[in-house]
Amino acid sequence: MADTAFLVSPGVFQRYAQEHPRVASIAKQEQLSDWQWVQRRFERLQLHRKQDSGLDIWTCEVTGPRKSRRLHGYLLQAPQVLFEETPPNNPYLSFER
Incomplete structure (x- = not known):
């Protein structure tokens, strides 16, 4: 998925x-933890x-070069909504379907 941004959850x-x-x-x-509340508010923004x-x-x-790791998170539709400049594509990142 090129030309977008990936927000790692729950870290971000x-x-x-x-x-x-x-x-x-x-x-x-x-009755939510602070980060869960933030995550739900983000999801509502769609x-x-x-x-x-x-x-x-x-x-x-x-x-x-030495190890691989799986991450979970959100893939932005239009990264320019959150970022002034679209982050560069990461050649080390691949998405599972």
């Missing part, structure tokens, strides 16, 4: 919640691509 939402501590009190009212099966979360494999 955990980081956001750490940097915005006010989120914790809002999330607590809805800025991400869904898989053909309807799933929101994609799995990708990052293959480096």
Whole structure:
């Protein structure tokens, strides 16, 4: 999937919640952890691509010179909505279907 951005979950939402501590009190009212609240709010924005099966979360494999790792996250429809410049394509990243 070229020319898009991949947001690793739950890492990106955990980081956001750490940097915005006010989120914790809002999330607590809805009986969610801070990062889960942020993730659900992101999903409601519908800025991400869904898989053909309807799933929101994609799995990708990052293959480096010494090891490989699977990551889970969201694939953005239009990365320019969140980024001033589209991040460069990562040649080490491949998506599973």
